[in-house]
Amino acid sequence: MKKEANKEVHSKPNSFGVAAVTLGIFSLLSTTPIYGIISGIIAIVFANKQAKIQKNGWSKAGNITGILGIILNILAWIFLYLISQNPEMLAQYGNLYAQ
Numbered sequence: 330m331k332k333e334a335n336k337e338v339h340s341k342p343n344s345f346g347v348a349a350v351t352l353g354i355f356s357l358l359s360t361t362p363i364y365g366i367i368s369g370i371i372a373i374v375f376a377n378k379q380a381k382i383q384k385n386g387w388s389k390a391g392n393i394t395g396i397l398g399i400i401l402n403i404l405a406w407i408f409l410y411l412i413s414q415n416p417e418m419l420a421q422y423g424n425l426y427a428q
Contacts (some may be wrong), residue, residue, distance in 0.1 A: 346387020349375035353394025357401060362409070365402035369395045 352372035359365030376391030412419050 341383040343379065343383075343385065343387050345375045345382065346379035346385065346391055349373070349379060349391025350387060350394060353391050353398055356398025357394060359398070359402065362402040362406040365398050365405075369398035369402065371395075372398065 349372045352368045352375065356365045356369035356372060359368065372391050372395030376388045376395060379385070379391065380388040412422060
């Protein structure tokens with residue numbers, strides 16, 4: 330009976346999952362699209378590693394934030410490209426701060 334009480338219960342680590350969520354959040358909040366896309370990809374890789382160790386909420390959240398970060402940063406990149414190619418649109422957005 331005492332042997333059972335002395336057994337330590339080892340839980341599987343969540344370090345890859347926590348890193349995935351952190352990088353996914355950074356990807357969502359990134360102001361530079363290239364950094365957001367790169368951190369989103371790394372977040373997905375870490376989330377998949379966490380899912381192989383132990384599938385839990387961290388791996389799922391890391392995947393979701395990574396994918397959303399990549400999508401939003403690609404849309405931001407497209408938006409910035411369209412603004413840079415259209416001088417009228419650039420002037421319109423530039424006048425927002427002049428008022």
